[in-house]
Amino acid sequence: MRQQYARRMQVLASAMMLIALAIIVQLTRIQNSPEAAVFRKQAENYAYEWKTFYPNRGEIYDRNGRLLAGQKTVYEIGVDLKTVTDPHAIAFAVSRELGLNYDNLMNVIQNPPEGISYLVLADYVEAQQALNLQELKRALQEQAAEGALGGLTGLQFKAHPQRSYPENALASNILGFVNREGKGYFGIEENYDNLLAGNPVSVLIPTDPNKAYEIPRVPDGTTMILTINRDLQAAAEEILDNALTQYGAQDGVIAIMNPQNGEILAIAVSRRMDLNNFWNYDSIYDNATEFNPAISKTYEPGSVLKILTMAAALDTNTVTPNTTYLDTGSILIGGVTIQNWDRNPWGVQNMIGCLQHSLNVCMVNLATQMGANNFYAYMDAFGLGHLTGIDLAGEATGRLKMPGDADWYPVDLGTNSFGQGVAVTPIQMMAAASAVANDGRMVTPHVLYAMVRDGRQYNVPAQFAGSPISSQTANTLTEMLALSLEAESSLALVPGYRVAGKTGTAEIPVNGFYDISQTNASFIGWGPVDDPQFMIYVWLERPTASPWGSETAAPVFSEMAQKTVILLDIPPDFIRQQIASQ
Amino acid sequence: MNIPNINFIHAYRIAPWRVQRQWIGNALLAVVVLALVAGLYLNVTSRTAIAGREIQDLMNAIAISQQASSDLQTQLASLTSVSAMEQRALQLGFRPVQPEELQYLIVPGYVAPEPINFSSNALPQLSALTIPPEYNQSLLDWLDERIASRRIQ
Secondary structure (H helix, E strand, C coil): CHHHHHHHHHHHHHHHHHHHHHHHHHHHHHHCCHHHHHHHHHHHHHHEEEEEECCCCCCEECCCCCEEEEEEEEEEEEEECCCCCCHHHHHHHHHHHHCCCHHHHHHHHHCCCCCCCEEEEEEEEEHHHHHHHHHHHHHHHHHCCCCCCCCCCCEEEEEEEEEECCCCCCCHHHHCEECCCCCEECHHHHHCHHHHHCCCEEEEEECCCCCCCCCCCCCCCCEEEECCCHHHHHHHHHHHHHHHHHHCCCEEEEEEECCCCCEEEEEEECCCCCHHHHHHHHHHCCCHHHCCHHHHCCECCHHHHHHHHHHHHHHCCCCCCCCEEEECCEEEECCEEEECCCCCCCEEEEHHHHHHCCCHHHHHHHHHHHCHHHHHHHHHHCCCCCCCCCCCECCCCCECCCECECCCCHHHHHHHHCCCCCEECHHHHHHHHHHHHCCCCCECCECEEEEEECCEEEECCCCECCCCCCHHHHHHHHHHHHHHHHHCCCCCCECCECCEEEEEEEEEEECCEEEEEEEEEEEEEEECCCCCCEEEEEEEECCCCCCCCCCCHHHHHHHHHHHHHHHCCCCCHHHHHHHHHC | CHHHHHHHHHHHHCCHHHHHHHHHHHHHHHHHHHHHHHHHHHHHHHHHHHHHHHHHHHHHHHHHHHHHHHHHHHHHHHHCCHHHHHHHHHHCCCCCCCHHHCCCCCCCCCCCCCCCCCCCCCCCCCCCCCCCHHHCCCHHHHHHHHHHHHHHC
């Protein structure tokens, strides 16, 4: 009996061992079968996934650390279609909070596109609105019977950053904007888009939640500190707006630069846009040049260009400040008679009188005496017809016709000498005139003061664009311009400060002919003369109160300069002289 | 006297039930060792998984804090924007200063303020390669790696 029992047990144990062995053999066979390799490869494909981490876009500050462009959290609001319990409640709550159409919401929730489980109802929703919906969802969940789901179950919120401009439209023409895809347009946002956006990092993440992985540290985009002075920018925009109203101008620009190092302190333009509502771009601007005409819009500058002609004449020793000539009111060049702005003769004039009365005949004389080669070599050295290299997107080159060009005629030497027939941008004129204000050295205008990355600040050094004239010529011409302003008691004068500058009134060509009733009024000036710390360019387009730059742009320059010296803490000349004498 | 004792001991040693007990004992020992290894493995992997989750949570918390910081910074900038400050100043009875109202004083040693400087100590740079495999590799992964390296050799 006992032996029989033992035998049965042995048979049973053997059978079980055989079964176990068969299972092990089968397991091993399956593990090593060709199909297993295929399955293993498929599993590997799903074991990891590439995930891209996007850095926060760098911030933009003014020179005093005021935030001009930052980030704010907005929400994507969607529904998880599998968990929705009450589409009516969701449609009602979302339509009420976000002002969306209830019927449309109901339609998309009840008839979603095939094959999706998550539906976006709205994106870029303000944090407060999302918070209201989240609170409503929580309240409905609390009110629901125990174990039941709230009416807004399935409504989901995903936070993400969005570019925000706390100053709204202030300096919009300098900053540019970022669209919802994160791409920068215009100004700093476009010019430094790559640096601001930073570098996204892609890493392989295990899909198994129990496998530890390290989230890579994604450095934020580079933070930019601009040379712009926020308060000066605001003042410039206010003064420009008032000037447009006061003088009935169509458009305008006020640009302020430090002529010693090319730092742009402010650029005010008449058409500005709230950058937080960048989608209004099309309704504000007719074309891209209107976004920042100070760098993008070319025009005939008129008499402000006489500064450059006089600089060339002095530098080539064609004339000295005391050189005289007889102004007969007209001069013939290239078969065309050129007249003064008032079409009158001014008799014997020296070079200061030439600038003071802004005499076209004088300028044509100078250009003729210098010769075309000399004149155009200087204009080229001053950067006319070239990009200044300012670090803002969309700069225009302008146009300077040269002898040898198909459309250049001998009369152009005459007209170019007093600013007709040549197209420049305001920033080009400032860069060129900086040579006169800065001991003959021409600066490269720039807006970037410094970059901050990984806690380190890199200051951008000033760059110079050559020395088209000598230091002596620059100082002589500055003195001549200051004297000419003082002699005519110009409206551009600034009480307590000695300034140098020049008006410009350029008739606008309409259908190939200059229209006397439509002008570009401008003024370029800098000060204090003994230590120039600001250069201001004023351009008023088609002023109706008066066509003359001396009556429109000049007083705007004075007002702007008075505000500038306050905001930049520049004491009057006699105080500075006291300090210097100590 | 000694011969019966020797026989008894020999009989005891070769008794079938004793051999069975030795087998069972060894089998049980193996089971206990395996259970210990499995328990240890489970403990280590679970701790690793928890640590991984905690790191993820902390990273998320950092991201949320940074986002909140950006939000607050932008809010502060909005509250101190030119238009807001101007409006507030006017409400408090201030008005823009006129040039003729300004008085300049010479203050010995006064240095004009310089533009902002955001330099600070650099943050340590972490990269995805800083965690050694010992901290995120399971026992099976380790065995797999060893076998693979042997194969290569």
